[in-house]
Amino acid sequence: MSKIIYPDSHIPAELSEEVIREDSMRPTMKWGRSTQLWLGFLFMVFGWGLYAYIHQLRHGLGETAMRNYVSWGLYISTFVFFIGISHSGTLVSAILRITKQDWRMPITRIAELMTFVSLCFGGLMPIIDLGRADRIANLVIFGRVQSPLMWDVMSIVTYFTGSTIFLWLPMIPDMGLMRDRLTVVDTPFKKFKKWLYKTLAIGWTGSKSQWKRLELVMTIMTIIIIPVAVSVHTVVSYIFAMTLRPGWNSTIFGPYFVAGALYSGSAVVILAMVIFRKLYHLEKYITYRHFDLMGRVVLSLTLIYGYLNLNEYWIPAYKMATSEGHLLHDLFSGSYSTAFWLCQFGTVLFPIVVMCFPKGRTPGALTVVCIFIAIGAWVKRYLIVVPTLLHPFLPIQDVPLTWSQYFPNWVEWSVTMAAFSGMVIIVTLYAKFFPMMSMWEVVHGAHIEESKRVAFEKVEHAEEINEAKTNHKKATVVG
């Protein structure tokens, strides 16, 4: 009898709990030379950025390329980009959880981690951009709730807290397991890990009531985190949309930013999936099926984002109102046209076309597409922030050349790269201490798959019997 394969198998049902756990935890047992070299490189980049930031603190923001017209530059663009990436966790983890998409289980941890790290540094970018970071306490002492920037502070702090809890909650059973397992295995940083796992497991024993409570809290968090995530990127767009400036003065900025965030965020999750699948040999868990489904998710999000892009540019472009016209001319055919059209075609149209084909949703093709999308999303944020500032209502006349044009200088690049490397440092360290798959969820998923398979086999079997019966009947009738 040939093996019946359940057609929509996302999680390897044939794998035992032990194998799943071993595969998840194996990378945390090693602290190899390559890890050290990699972290050393990242810390070098980070350290250089830190030096650049201290330089900026000592001599003022005049050390950046920003001047009076372009008063927001690479920092704020990167801020918007990072906050966008942070939507990945909510999408994959919360939205797929609430819609009971069981295939999400091997990739939820990756997505939640992406949210956490991008928020860590996303939240830092505006502080790096402050002229007087030393007065940050004024936000509390003199805070005005009428200011869009204050909405940002409130929603990002809420979202950061929420997604940290959301990352940690599903880790609790895993932490309990790893804490107990430490007594039998040998691993680097054993003492630290002992403390770490014990603290994070908060006395997890795996009793029935604990499982029940965990399930309940996770359901509550899932419901809470979705509107919070939507609010975050909406209010991030409001720091622009609440001004009168041509290019920002737009009513679709909220949904436009949220769509852009989900689109770039899920692309980055795919990239992280590709990397960890390869590095940690998770091919059995993160399958072609996952890439296909995530590809569909990104495809639909790209379609929404592309549609909003059309609205954002086509409507004012048709009318060409004076002030907006100057900006649009610059974007369509002026100094920013190359970047603008590369963004529109390379990171919207091209991904849509590629991902429409099943072959375009395989890991290889998706890697290319998602790199395009991620870089494109970043460039797009820059194109939203900078050209608008260079097209104020009143003409730019008789000012130093440095005021009337902008390109980030070494300080801004170094600090921004430090933020990126900081993100990767946290991801790397996380992956060295915690399993990159939510073990109990994958096990749970495998159980679900197993029961589905059994049910499927039963149906198949029943059909076979029915068929046999009918044949038998037919035979008797004929006989």
Place this chain on the structure above:
Amino acid sequence: MIDQNEQNGNGSGAESKATGRRNFLKFGALAAGLTVVGGGLQKVLSQDKKENPDTTVFTRDGKVFKADKACLHEYTAPPVTNAEARIGIPGKKFTMVFDLAKCDGCKKCTESCQAMHFTESDREWIKVYKMKDAETTASYYMPKPCMHCDNPPCTKVCPVGATFKREDGIVLIDDDRCIGCRSCMAACPYSARFFNWSDPMQPVAVANIPYSPEHGFPRQRGTTEKCDFCPHMIREGKMPACVSGCPMQAIYFGDQNEDAVTNSAGVTVKFSQLLEDNSAYRLLEELGTEPRVYYLPPKNRKYPKPDMESIGKENKIEGGKSDTGMGNMAM
């Protein structure tokens, strides 16, 4: 009568102080003709009166007096607390009018402003634009200070209330509170705001005086600054630097409540009449920012129109080339 003047002089009676200030502009106009009050300094009676008054003085509430010279002392405005600076000068609504027909683009207003506020040469709190609204329309010069909008987009977005709208119409910045987020700069449609990207130029004279939002000294790195209608001058009964510095008498400044505005020649006119007779307009009215600055159209210009070709070719600012700007003409 005398008692009231004494009160004014000491700056203690709140009510009479208010009346006195309300009338300061009229006073300023008349002051030129009076013997004692010169150089914009106000003099008021001190407590003692002599039998033989030998000089004429003009009190802060608009009364003319004869008094002994020896009994007079120079009036200096009392220091303004931060709370007072946030409220503003009671009973006033300051406004500025630019007669574009008179403006010849000499930029003396900018220079006076820069001298008064000790700003760098690239920091034009009042900037003179060369405007040409369309290919076929006439070009003209347009000085642009902060509009001190009644519906200010900048104060709305400030997360810490470092920039605020006062009762007297002035939009000010408290640099002691500013966190340097530059939301206000992004929000301002008139590009009126500047940022101290690096350590600002600071003459020793003002580097160590106590900070007040009204004069903005000492300037601070990492904070925003802009045209402030010179409230520290107003308190002393003087005109903002740009108004008195305009050789063309093209800038009028005054109190809307009093319905009077005055230019550098000391000519005081009825504010509402000036706007009415000249079809005054406000800049970017369609944005709904309700500016407190008015423009009289450049009709029957008395001076040559600006040469639009020269934009970007003049290197007025040290060390930097200029932007071409022509493709960016917007109104």
